[in-house]
Amino acid sequence: MQRLQAEVDGLRRAQRGRAVIEQAKGLLVGRLGCTPDEAFTHLSQISQRSNMRVAEVAAGLLGIAAPMPEPTAPVTDDEVFQPDRYVRRATTCTTESGEAAPAVSLLPEEITARYHLTCAALGSADDPTCLAELAWSEGLRQLGVTAVLFGVLEPDGAVRLVSTYGLPKGLASAWQRVPSNLNVAFLRAVRDGRPLWIDRKRAEELGFELLGAGDLRACLPLRDNNRTFGVASVLWAEGTPPEADSRAYVAAIAEACGRRLSQLLRQGGAAPVVSPAAHWVEAVLETLPGSFALLAPVRDDEGRVVDFRFDRCSPEAMDAAGRTAEQICGRRMLDLHPYATTNGIFQGYVQALETGEPFHLPPTATSVMTSHGRLPVVLSSRASRFGDGLLAHWRYHDDEQRMAAHLERLQRAADAGWSEWDFVTGETTWSAQTYRILYRDPARGPVKLSALPRYVAPEEAASLTAAIHRLTRAGEPFDVTLPLHRGGEASSVRIVADPVTAHDGRVVAVHAALHRIGTLPDGASEAPADEQPPRRASDPR
Numbered sequence: 315m316q317r318l319q320a321e322v323d324g325l326r327r328a329q330r331g332r333a334v335i336e337q338a339k340g341l342l343v344g345r346l347g348c349t350p351d352e353a354f355t356h357l358s359q360i361s362q363r364s365n366m367r368v369a370e371v372a373a374g375l376l377g378i379a380a381p382m383p384e385p386t387a388p389v390t391d392d393e394v395f396q397p398d399r400y401v402r403r404a405t406t407c408t409t410e411s412g413e414a415a416p417a418v419s420l421l422p423e424e425i426t427a428r429y430h431l432t433c434a435a436l437g438s439a440d441d442p443t444c445l446a447e448l449a450w451s452e453g454l455r456q457l458g459v460t461a462v463l464f465g466v467l468e469p470d471g472a473v474r475l476v477s478t479y480g481l482p483k484g485l486a487s488a489w490q491r492v493p494s495n496l497n498v499a500f501l502r503a504v505r506d507g508r509p510l511w512i513d514r515k516r517a518e519e520l521g522f523e524l525l526g527a528g529d530l531r532a533c534l535p536l537r538d539n540n541r542t543f544g545v546a547s548v549l550w551a552e553g554t555p556p557e558a559d560s561r562a563y564v565a566a567i568a569e570a571c572g573r574r575l576s577q578l579l580r581q582g583g584a585a586p587v588v589s590p591a592a593h594w595v596e597a598v599l600e601t602l603p604g605s606f607a608l609l610a611p612v613r614d615d616e617g618r619v620v621d622f623r624f625d626r627c628s629p630e631a632m633d634a635a636g637r638t639a640e641q642i643c644g645r646r647m648l649d650l651h652p653y654a655t656t657n658g659i660f661q662g663y664v665q666a667l668e669t670g671e672p673f674h675l676p677p678t679a680t681s682v683m684t685s686h687g688r689l690p691v692v693l694s695s696r697a698s699r700f701g702d703g704l705l706a707h708w709r710y711h712d713d714e715q716r717m718a719a720h721l722e723r724l725q726r727a728a729d730a731g732w733s734e735w736d737f738v739t740g741e742t743t744w745s746a747q748t749y750r751i752l753y754r755d756p757a758r759g760p761v762k763l764s765a766l767p768r769y770v771a772p773e774e775a776a777s778l779t780a781a782i783h784r785l786t787r788a789g790e791p792f793d794v795t796l797p798l799h800r801g802g803e804a805s806s807v808r809i810v811a812d813p814v815t816a817h818d819g820r821v822v823a824v825h826a827a828l829h830r831i832g833t834l835p836d837g838a839s840e841a842p843a844d845e846q847p848p849r850r851a852s853d854p855r
């Protein structure tokens with residue numbers, strides 16, 4: 315997996331510059347009348363002479379301000395392809411003491427070249443969360459930028475951060491959603507629809523709250539079809555406001571990021587769709603026990619759902635591999651659980667998202683991959699559409715099944731069972747051992763509470779009837795030992811019963827335990843516990 319991931323990362327890096335290289339080859343073919351292979355050879359020659367990557371050379375050629383001269387006569391490569399003529403790098407200067415000074419500002423054509431490379435990198439992004447890092451590493455780092463963040467506008471005017479780089483994780487989490495009533499600099503840019511360049515001193519004068527450290531920042535609205543749908547904020551730790559060329563460049567990078575973000579958020583319509591992961595969803599997830607998550611769909615260029623991303627998780631969320639909520643959030647479902655494509659979960663999630671019909675997977679035996687190998691588990695899952703995503707719940711039943719098996723063995727060893735009579739739903743539930751104690755065929759189901767006296771000796775039936783009457787009417791528990799009138803041999807059974815009362819004192823259910831005292835009669839057979847599941851009957855009275 316690590317080898318394949320490294321290979322994929324390398325291919326992605328190569329893909330980012332491929333479009334720029336192809337454009338540069340086309341430019342050379344048109345200007346010089348050479349073949350595409352010859353054009354690439356020329357780019358390679360410049361790359362070797364200038365000690366620059368081919369993609370940087372191509373971007374430099376595309377960024378030339380003046381058109382290349384048309385050759386009037388056959389010339390050699392050395393006469394046409396001079397690195398100093400077509401590709402210039404920002405030079406460094408030295409101070410009076412001989413120390414290297416900071417690099418000078420990018421030349422205009424280098425700014426254009428860097429812009430082409432950045433757009434190529436942004437085009438390879440398949441998830442909004444990586445846009446800020448790409449914008450910084452490919453386009454803004456050279457300007458001394460220390461942090462980048464992108465947010466999308468929610469229906470109530472708040473801004474939700476979808477991509478950050480350079481901000482401490484705790485700070486980014488605390489400001490995940492910025493309400494519209496706060497006096498925050500980038501909210502002003504969203505409301506006004508105009509770029510805002512502001513330093514910390516001016517922000518304090520205006521009473522603006524600044525997100526993150528740094529003396530200078532640019533807040534730039536992101537637009538789609540002439541409608542503001544988000545904001546970009548670019549931070550500098552210190553320094554003076556950039557010159558006009560650099561400001562235009564930063565604005566162009568933000569616009570390119572906005573176009574890509576709009577494409578990634580688009581759900582097949584004409585406008586970007588904002589995820590419903592608002593602050594109150596996090597508050598709800600915080601109160602839910604067990605494993606819950608808000609899933610965001612990951613789509614390909616044609617709009618098909620190819621994966622889901624864990625956008626938010628409940629605090630107790632955990633998968634079979636032992637990963638916690640913090641380790642799950644932000645990851646893709648099929649990266650963590652590739653088995654989801656074979657057990658019906660992924661297909662069910664997609665169908666729930668597309669049709670709006672809730673998905674339910676009953677407890678199902680499957681397997682998951684862990685650091686110790688393949689692990690068999692029993693898993694159930696539910697999912698319902700929530701905005702443009704899914705609210706999902708999953709549960710592992712292995713512990714419950716083990717506990718049920720342990721309880722069943724204890725009941726058989728102690729010759730004890732349990733019974734429940736629910737007067738609200740009308741259901742009666744008996745354990746398998748209760749059927750054995752009372753010598754009743756499980757196929758016939760349990761009996762009403764009022765019919766229980768016929769299972770004891772006739773002389774004791776009246777006292778058990780009276781005890782049941784006091785239990786159901788007055789809520790008095792009882793603990794009695796009575797002779798059984800079943801099985802053809804004398805034996806006794808101890809019955810301990812407790813009432814379950816409502817707030818008004820009314821008895822709504824009875825929970826009882828039965829213990830047989832003595833041995834089973836000869837010839838009595840007992841079916842295995844796992845073949846005699848609890849049975850239910852209506853009207854326990």
